[in-house]
Amino acid sequence: MKSNLLYSVLATLLITAFYSCGGSGDLSEVNVYSHRHYPVDQEIFKNFSNLTGIKVNVVSASADELITKLELEGNRSPADLLITVDAGRLEKAKAAGLLQKVNSITLSDRIPPRFRDPENFWFAFTYRARAIAYAPDRVDAEEVSTYEDLASPLLKNRVVMRSSEHTYNQSLMASLLAHWGPEKSAEWCEALAENFSRSPRGNDRDQLKAIAAGQGDVTICNTYYVAKLAESPIKEEREVVDKIKIIFPNQEDRGAHINISGVGLTKHAPNKENAISLMEYLISSEVQEKFSVENHEYPVIDGVKRSSYLEEWGSFKIDSLPLGKLGEYNDEAVRIIDQCGWR
Numbered sequence: 001m002k003s004n005l006l007y008s009v010l011a012t013l014l015i016t017a018f019y020s021c022g023g024s025g026d027l028s029e030v031n032v033y034s035h036r037h038y039p040v041d042q043e044i045f046k047n048f049s050n051l052t053g054i055k056v057n058v059v060s061a062s063a064d065e066l067i068t069k070l071e072l073e074g075n076r077s078p079a080d081l082l083i084t085v086d087a088g089r090l091e092k093a094k095a096a097g098l099l100q101k102v103n104s105i106t107l108s109d110r111i112p113p114r115f116r117d118p119e120n121f122w123f124a125f126t127y128r129a130r131a132i133a134y135a136p137d138r139v140d141a142e143e144v145s146t147y148e149d150l151a152s153p154l155l156k157n158r159v160v161m162r163s164s165e166h167t168y169n170q171s172l173m174a175s176l177l178a179h180w181g182p183e184k185s186a187e188w189c190e191a192l193a194e195n196f197s198r199s200p201r202g203n204d205r206d207q208l209k210a211i212a213a214g215q216g217d218v219t220i221c222n223t224y225y226v227a228k229l230a231e232s233p234i235k236e237e238r239e240v241v242d243k244i245k246i247i248f249p250n251q252e253d254r255g256a257h258i259n260i261s262g263v264g265l266t267k268h269a270p271n272k273e274n275a276i277s278l279m280e281y282l283i284s285s286e287v288q289e290k291f292s293v294e295n296h297e298y299p300v301i302d303g304v305k306r307s308s309y310l311e312e313w314g315s316f317k318i319d320s321l322p323l324g325k326l327g328e329y330n331d332e333a334v335r336i337i338d339q340c341g342w343r
Ligand SMILES: [Fe+2]
Pocket: 085, 222
């Protein structure tokens, strides 16, 4: 009897030691801090749970809020993964020491180098183009074929834009800054702000609606919002799409600015193995297709079925600026937009 008891105490101690040494918390869960705001994600996480038995817990907030949360929580953070809609924020999290390297052959083999951090601290699982949308009855396509064109005096009082506080616009500015330097970037930003027909407000969809309503003639938006309006159950939203066209900017020179949705493993991830399994699942063909067909984002791997909208818009030249630069130039980009009148 005595030895039986001893064995069971020893066994309990061993199991406890295994869990704590291995650094894994509850073997059946993974904790995700996410800035994504699309219903398709919930479905994907549910499918992952059904497949693996690993429960996915999600905390939703902006990337900046989640980064602050990670900083405050330090090594007590329950978070395993940080998901953002911006390479700049992942790069910032890396620079702040909040992420760790992931050595996964699946991730590095399947994701092309342009869509991951060269040191494997973060990985994109989709990308999105920040395109120009315009009213074809009032604007010639040639007048709005580049981001530079939007600052032309021709477009005075005709541009509507989302606030510069949003990461999408900060990263666009960061990309231009990386290409042009501070002087030209500030000039562009001022001229752009002078062209606004109203003060910035609303999200990308609201800018498209404003064009359809004649409150402006041109804007910049992520392409998937056009597809989402086209599929809206609301008739007025579907009609917006009939009144606009999109253009991939700068096709004759450096290419269109893109951004990504990506993921990094947190420095103190308590469920590291589960987290890496989820990262790998996000780039499986099945999930890549879902991101594309259901959310109209561009998959990072080739050979998966794409949304009919992406097929219709066709292929385009992508700005080859390394995505990490969006983080490097973020602070300076924010300073420029704060001063140029794009609020
Ligand atoms: Fe979005």
